Amino acid sequence: MPTELRLHVDQHVRYIQSLDTRKGELEYWLTEHLRLNGLYWGLTALHLLGHGDALPRHEVLDFVFSCMHDNGGFGAAPGHDAHMLYTVSAVQILATLDAFDELEARVSGGRQEIGQYIAALQDLETGTFAGDEWGETDTRFLYGAFNALSLMGLLHMVDVDKAVAHVQRCANFDGGYGTSPGAESHSGQIFTCLGALTIAGRLDGVDQDKLGAWLSERQLKNGGLNGRPEKKEDVCYSWWVMSSLAMLNKLHWIDGTKLATFILQCQDPELGGLADRPGDMVDVFHTVFGIAGLSLLKYPGLEEVDPV
């Protein structure tokens, strides 16, 4: 681990706590469509930092339930339409806070309802998943569905084999995966596809050496990771790339110390939070993925994160 830099835990905790007090900034209102994701990212970062109780549990749950629709889906904030992305964040928050009992207490049969909402978004012909009733499909949604359903113990509600076959059709010659069959390999999509295959226990069809090699080439001289060949480094790929390498047991194929140094350089040491690159504006998205990256690297003092 780098010695000249350190993780500014207290600043990050304060930064995350401050996120809901920024109502005097236009940005706060313009990002309402990410509120539930943001809450999940903030909560996860706090858990990894060992300050899981820094956000008031009851208020968090009240907010989550206020985003729930009658059809079992969740929107980004009250009044926003239901969508897979937010439904997954909601389930992840409930799992993090161990709050499925509270869900049942507030909405009887709630888990089942959420499961039905997700299951209905599977395309039974191709096995993939849509994000909502408007029909956009993407391997991100497939992974989200698997993740949420497995957290609720409801994976049997969907056709797992068909979904796995769809993921396998998204594989490219370089071992990577794209948004759909024929699409270019991309670190974010590799994470979602490997994550789905890991949940399904079906890593057998993955070209692990080729994919591991491709993933390891994401590391650039400055230690940071990029998302595709010949692109710039970015802290959020610390998570997509490294969790993928972890699922393949190949974390040692990149230089962890150099990556940790890069991530630590992306901190705002005074006001907390992490940015995409050193010196840039921080946000909660890069904060959680940077900290989760450090956790995979076994940075001292952080809770261990599950790569899936």
Added chain:
Amino acid sequence: MASHGVPRTAAAAVRSEEARQKELHQIEAYKELVELVNTKIAERQYTLEVLASVTTLLNQNPEYYTIWNHRRRILGALMQTPATKGEGSGGEDLLLDDLQLTFSLLRKYPKCYWIWNHRNWILRTAEKSTDLDRAHHLWSGELQLVGKMLQADSRNFHAWDYRRFVVAQLERLDSSRISASEQVDPTVVKWLESEFEYTTKMIKTNLSNFSAWHNRGRIIPLLLSRQGADDRTRRHLLDEELKLISTAINTDPFDQSIWYYHQYLMSTISPGCPQHRRIALDLTNHDRQKYYEHEMEYINEILEDETDCKWIYEGLLDLAASYLEVDGGTKAFTTRDMRSWLEQLERLDPLRCGRWRDLRQKLNI
């Protein structure tokens, strides 16, 4: 909440009282607009007037996905009702307006999923209420849009995804025109041929554009099978591609994109390559050895001028492993060569030393 490339100093600058007041006013105006749209939608007021407010709101915040849903609700309702006098907007005019709106928004926010989605919906909806020629015209217009988007950012994966989708729609429209009895249809092949040419153009502009190389590799087997290409044509194309990539490697051996395309071509030669992804279908192991030998030969030549390019050593090791796989023995190289290539990789690329350690074990050298 997820910003990229915004410098911290500019954003964190202390705001004057005046600026703070201005921002509060902006917030008020924005919240009022949101409130207005949501109220009207809750009342199911699917009118042109509300549509205009929705446009204003989306111009301020195209990431607000619920508002795009509202927009489709309004458009769906307006298209059901016959155009009233004075307003004069037929269904297609409305949809054409949305093509304009999404175009100008995409120029500003080229990576926003929701805008791409909405455009996709507009096209699919417009197609339903028009004839084949008109549909064809609409979809082929999309190629121009994507062309512009890729001119601005030649790696934008939304644009590449959409491009593949548009081409698939054009092929679908064309094949619905021909009778089922025809085996090979020239008009349907035409789209893939022009897409192949498009990747040539993009690669010539910028050799590093892996998105273009990727699409090229995806198109080739499809194109050959659509054309019903014979063995000679297939071999010819393989040889042409190998020539192209060897020129590219000679031009810039430090570019990853080029080596990935080289890897791709080699993967199509491998005996393990599934039939539908092959370029040449009639390769014997002897042919394969010849190909591998040829590649190793010219790559070895570059080594004379470029001793510090790790991709060369990796390429040689990959080729050696493939060569061994097709029982080539070590006629073209020795175990000592392999060992020295691996040593060079360890020297030049310490970031990935764990990978080289594993490789040494795997190759058992």
